[in-house]
Amino acid sequence: MNQAIVVGLDGSAQSEAAARWAAREARRSGRALRMVHVVDEDSVAPGPPGAPGARLPEAVAGIRDRIAAALPDLEITCERITGSPSYALAAAGERAGLLVLGSRGLGGVAGVLVGSVGLRTAGHARCPVVLVPDGADGTVGEVVLGVQGDRPCDAPLAFAFEQAARRGTVLWAVEAWTPPAGPYATEAPLEPPAIKESLAADRLVHLQDALSRWREKFPEVRTRAEVVGRGAAEAVLSASGSASLVVLGRRAPRHPMSPPRLGAVAHAVLHHAACPVAVVPHD
Known part of the structure; x- marks a missing residue:
């Protein structure tokens, strides 16, 4: 068992x-x-x-x-x-x-x-x-996964997909992305807004690719991927309004006696989210 x-x-x-x-x-x-x-x-x-x-x-x-x-x-x-x-x-x-x-x-x-x-x-x-938090009533809503970095980690992805599968609900992957500051060197005479849109589209393709392997393992889970141009904590909290669970990753400590470390995004989400928040360690 x-x-x-x-x-x-x-x-x-x-x-x-x-x-x-x-x-x-x-x-x-x-x-x-x-x-x-x-x-x-x-x-x-x-x-x-x-x-x-x-x-x-x-x-x-x-x-x-x-x-x-x-x-x-x-x-x-x-x-x-x-x-x-x-x-x-x-x-x-x-x-x-x-x-x-x-x-x-x-x-x-x-x-x-x-x-x-x-x-x-x-x-x-x-x-x-x-x-x-007190007041979490078990309502079934989306599972929101906050994604950070160029390589979304397997442990948070696996946990989020498993939770969405058990609940029979949508997995909503949210990546906060801040476009790099100009100037932009391109061969075509593109205006900065068009360049930023193109870069954001590339980030979304990258996020969809990260989800694809887990979609194969959990074909019953419907997914939604979004790249938003705002701070990571703000993006996750905005998405969590109708969520039943938020999932965040945290780099695992290298030593058992290492000092606790949550990170600024997890700390902010834990203090302000109205739904349960899962913090999942990863390498």
């Missing part, structure tokens, strides 16, 4: 939204759901196994119970573990291949998991991390 999808819980509304998203994804993919509540090891008082300090907080247990009642056929486990939260969550997700977290914190202790820790986890985890 496939490994369980891991979702981090802290009892907040954001983590409950993440648990509901993860539960739907588990059911779509035929996987179990593993709920994890992480307690910072420095804050845990020593005590015998089974002592009250080892119990799940009431808010976390309540989320578990509501998900189990809504999806009685879904295999669910829920456990409390100790450790440095971002590294414990990343490790749990890496073993399973997918980690889901709430995307906004509440401030103070209750909001640490889904706020700063959530961002740090997405910045160094070696598996895809989906961050889900």
